[in-house]
Amino acid sequence: MSNAPFHTLVEFKAVLKAQPQANCDALKAAQDRNGQLTKPPGALGRLEDVAIWYAGWRGQAAPVIKSPQAVVFAGNHGVAAQGVSAFPPEVTAQMVLNFQHGGAAINQMCKTFGANLTVRGLDLDTPTDDFTKGPAMSEAGVIAALQTGWNAVDKGTDLLVAGEMGIGNTTSAAAIACALFGGNAEEWVGRGTGVTDDGLALKARVVSEGLAANPSAAGNGLEALRCLGGRELAAMAGAIASARAKSIPVILDGFICSAAAACLENTQKGALDHTVAGHLSAEGAHAKVLKNIGKDPLLSLGLRLGEGSGAALAIGILQGAVACHSGMATFAEAGVTDV
């Protein structure tokens, strides 16, 4: 049983359309507060913008980050059988066990920044269909994954990171980006976990075939998600939308998370207004996806791991930004001469 308020893609679209906006009063109050803090105007740079943005979405002039949550979804891809990854498909389930046992990068990031980690493997024994032959998922399939994502977000969460694991999923993300933003398949494929030059050419061919086999995906976010995505991508999209409904700001992770997010933005302009890009992935086409969804990444440290690891690293940036905003003294409180 799902608590998600949608059971069809038409209903999901309606949910996206009716989502709440940032709280204007809180935004204004946060801007005022920022101008009174004991620092030269603008001296905290982007941290000021991020703190005010966060305040607006939380509806509080001086918010506190107490309960960050990372949700990591795992899925297997029919298209992996085409040999698009350097790693075999069984690694997806093995890594889910690693997440559950605390041994992966995302576990250490969550510990470091005090975030709860929620891991959901989605039907790992049954890969989605190979999208070079037709849609990866049926409507019921993509809805189930969206619902899993929606339900994974805890009500008490005050900052969400959405991440993924899925052998073959950079190919899926490249296909979505190509379907939504156009251009050649070659522009959107990258080395993922480490494919060779031949592997890269194969990925481009597979993406081209996927687009040809799924004409409904072109320029259509939810169709791209269903036909070219995977369950973990749909679950991330569901979680991002769920966070909006609960007034929880979201940090987007790398290429795959951003491609999933782009399906929402394509469906409903502004659907990602409550999100910030956590980092710029070393996966080549990520920068172009971010540009297309209008996001400027907080970090650029060459990560290309997925699992939500880059976004989780950016939790620290948001914690620092919000702590300064809400904890600093004003000029008046501190008796410091303003100019």
Place this chain on the structure above:
Amino acid sequence: MSNAPFHTLVEFKAVLKAQPQANCDALKAAQDRNGQLTKPPGALGRLEDVAIWYAGWRGQAAPVIKSPQAVVFAGNHGVAAQGVSAFPPEVTAQMVLNFQHGGAAINQMCKTFGANLTVRGLDLDTPTDDFTKGPAMSEAGVIAALQTGWNAVDKGTDLLVAGEMGIGNTTSAAAIACALFGGNAEEWVGRGTGVTDDGLALKARVVSEGLAANPSAAGNGLEALRCLGGRELAAMAGAIASARAKSIPVILDGFICSAAAACLENTQKGALDHTVAGHLSAEGAHAKVLKNIGKDPLLSLGLRLGEGSGAALAIGILQGAVACHSGMATFAEAGVTDV
């Protein structure tokens, strides 16, 4: 009484020359460990380099960051009387009180990342001499400040941030950079806490006058620090050197901290090998100082506040990097298929 092992600049120079190097065995063991962790090779990007670097300086294959420390030094500058800052000199002492009462940005950063904060105001009632008229400090004066910095670093610290507060000190840092790296004064001065176009021209003139009045500073790190620096810059240099002696890696802060650090590197090549640049300041010439000392900043978020705030924000990056390095399972431990 100081525990610092130097009482003259000649002795300080000898200390810099005899400093310990990174532990090669720990470096090698950390590199080996990194190659076995459950992630594609290189997938954590720069975090891998930073974790291995940290391991080498700590002398441990799998280190843990438990006790970060931020040291913030404050000083007043004779040159401030020339009107080079948008804020009046009394703000230095007011901000020291703000640090002590927990109201500044650095306090919130330290709380966020679990760092201890040590604040030292250095003879705030007696500004250094105006460097346009001659040396800012005598040898005894700069040694006392270096010793204050040296003694401020706790033995149990495992990661150090050095920061500063001092009305007028971007002018001092610009003068040091110009003395060490050449070029025109105009290339090194910036808007600091927010000076006008006229203020910028004034700063350039003051820097030029400072260099003319202190010919011994040209190309000489310790003379530049003494003649053009301030007590808080010398204290940061002392703290950075002290950390090296205690095998504590250091995160450099912005323009002023980097200029102070450059005095060490100029004096002894490799003196900053145990340091990483925490962030790129919005103060224009910082990028050029970092290039000259061979450092690539971890963050670039438009901060220009000082106080060690940007470096403290980067504590989270190091914590994440080291936590992944030391906490992740290996492929063998996790039963994940390697390729």
